[in-house]
Amino acid sequence: MSTPNKPAPVTPVLTKRWLSPNSWSIRTYEQLEGYTAIRKALKGTPEQLVELVKASGLRGRGGAGFPAGVKWSFMPPNEDKPHYLVINADEGEPGTCKDIPLMMADPHSLIEGCIIASYAMRAHHCFIYVRGEALHCIRRLNAAVREAYDAGYLGKDILGSGYDLDIVVHAGAGAYICGEETALLDSLEGRRGQPRLKPPFPAAAGLYAAPTTVNNVETIASVPFIVNGGSDWFRTMGTEKSPGPKIYSISGHVTNPGQYEAPLGTTLRELLDMAGGMKDGVPLKFWTPGGSSTPMFTAEHLDVPLDFEGAAEAGSMLGTTAVMVFNETVSVPWAVMKWTQFYEHESCGKCTPCREGTYWLTGILERMVAGEGTESDIDTLLDICDNILGRSFCALGDGAVSPITSGIKYFRNEFLALCEKNRKRNPELVGAQPGVQS
Structure with a gap:
C-alpha cells in the first residue's frame, strides 16, 4: 500500500520502451x-x-x-x-x-x-x-x-x-x-x-x-x-473493477508536466508528488480528472482514487485522464469561458440543444467575465445547462456543460463577484433580465 506522501514504485508497462534509443523502430x-x-x-x-x-x-x-x-x-x-x-x-x-x-x-x-x-x-x-x-x-x-x-x-x-x-x-x-x-x-x-x-x-x-x-x-x-x-x-495493477496501468497526462501549474504511467486508482496527491508538486509552490485551486468535459474537482479531492468508479463516486468522470491542474491565480469563470468557447466552436451543429445552447452559454459567460453580468445570469446558465444535459445528440453537449455546472457548484462566489462589480458600476441594472441591454 502507498501512503499519501510516498507513492509505491511503478514498473512501467505501456511506457517501458519510450526512453530507449530509436524506440519507434x-x-x-x-x-x-x-x-x-x-x-x-x-x-x-x-x-x-x-x-x-x-x-x-x-x-x-x-x-x-x-x-x-x-x-x-x-x-x-x-x-x-x-x-x-x-x-x-x-x-x-x-x-x-x-x-x-x-x-x-x-x-x-x-x-x-x-x-x-x-x-x-x-x-x-x-x-x-x-x-x-x-x-x-x-x-x-x-x-x-x-x-x-x-x-x-x-x-x-x-x-x-x-x-x-x-x-x-x-x-x-x-x-x-x-x-x-x-x-x-x-x-x-x-x-x-x-x-x-x-x-x-x-x-x-x-x-x-x-x-x-x-x-x-x-x-x-x-x-x-x-x-x-x-x-x-x-489485474495485479489498478483496482478490482478498474484493473491495469494508465497513462495520466498532467498539465498546467505543476513543476514537471508530462505523461505519468501509474496503476488505475492513483490519486492526484500521488501524481503531484511524481510531477514535482505545484509549480513555484502556489497552492492548488481546481483541476480536471479527465479533460475539460469532466466536472472539475478542487483541493478537497486530492485523495479521490482516479479510476472509473472513484471519479464517478466523487461526482466527476475519469475520462481520458487528462489532469489539468490550476493554481490560485486562475479565475474559474475565465477558465470555464475559454472551455465553453471551444465547445461552441467544435459543435457540429446537428442538434439544437448543443448548437444553440453552447452559443448562448458562451455569450453569457463572455459578458460576465467582461464585468457586465447580473446575478440572474447564473440561474440562466444553469437552466441552459439543464436543457442541454441528456438532450443533445451525442456526448459533446453533456461535456460542454460540465465545467459550468461544476464551476458554479464549487466557486459560485467568483461568479457572484463578477456580478457585484457590475452592480457597483451600474446600479440601474439591479434586477435586469439576462441578455437585456439597458
Whole structure:
C-alpha cells in the first residue's frame, strides 16, 4: 500500500520502451519483447482471445471505460460481411495528450495490438484514424506500418498462420466531434463528421454498414501485454473493477508536466508528488480528472482514487485522464469561458440543444467575465445547462456543460463577484433580465 506522501514504485508497462534509443523502430521493438504476443495469439482461436481480454478486465481508455472484451464479443461470429477494426486516435479533448506520445514513442505496440484485436474479431482491415494536425505522428505511424509489412507482420499469411490483415493510417480532417465513434466513421467514409443515431451500433452496422469495433489507442496498445502476461498479471495493477496501468497526462501549474504511467486508482496527491508538486509552490485551486468535459474537482479531492468508479463516486468522470491542474491565480469563470468557447466552436451543429445552447452559454459567460453580468445570469446558465444535459445528440453537449455546472457548484462566489462589480458600476441594472441591454 502507498501512503499519501510516498507513492509505491511503478514498473512501467505501456511506457517501458519510450526512453530507449530509436524506440519507434521495429528493431528496438523486437529487442524489447516486441511482436512476441502475436505469435502466441495466432496459435489460439479468436474466441480464446476475446475471453482473455474479458478476464483481464481491460476497460476502454478513451473515456467511456466500457469493458473491451465485452465490446469485442458484440462482433458477429460469421463473416457474411467484412469486419473492421477502427482505432480512434483523434485525441481532441483539451488537456489530453497520451495517445500521440504513445504513437510517437512506441508505434509498434499499437500495430501489434491491432493485429491481435483484428484477429480476435475476424477483421482483415484495420484503420487508424489520426487527428489531421498531428503530421509528425501520421508520418511515424506510416513508417512503422511499412516496417511491419516488410517484416511479415502485416499483409498476406502473417507468420504462416493463414491470417491476412491490412492496416491503413488515415489523417482526419481536424474536428473535435470526430472523437465520437460514429462521427469518426462518417469522416472515415468521406462524409462530414457528425454523430449517427444509435441503434444500430457499430458492431452491427459501422464502417460501410459492416460490423465494426472502434477502440482507443491506449486500449489496443495494452493488448499485447495482456497476451504475454496473462489476465491475472494485468489485474495485479489498478483496482478490482478498474484493473491495469494508465497513462495520466498532467498539465498546467505543476513543476514537471508530462505523461505519468501509474496503476488505475492513483490519486492526484500521488501524481503531484511524481510531477514535482505545484509549480513555484502556489497552492492548488481546481483541476480536471479527465479533460475539460469532466466536472472539475478542487483541493478537497486530492485523495479521490482516479479510476472509473472513484471519479464517478466523487461526482466527476475519469475520462481520458487528462489532469489539468490550476493554481490560485486562475479565475474559474475565465477558465470555464475559454472551455465553453471551444465547445461552441467544435459543435457540429446537428442538434439544437448543443448548437444553440453552447452559443448562448458562451455569450453569457463572455459578458460576465467582461464585468457586465447580473446575478440572474447564473440561474440562466444553469437552466441552459439543464436543457442541454441528456438532450443533445451525442456526448459533446453533456461535456460542454460540465465545467459550468461544476464551476458554479464549487466557486459560485467568483461568479457572484463578477456580478457585484457590475452592480457597483451600474446600479440601474439591479434586477435586469439576462441578455437585456439597458
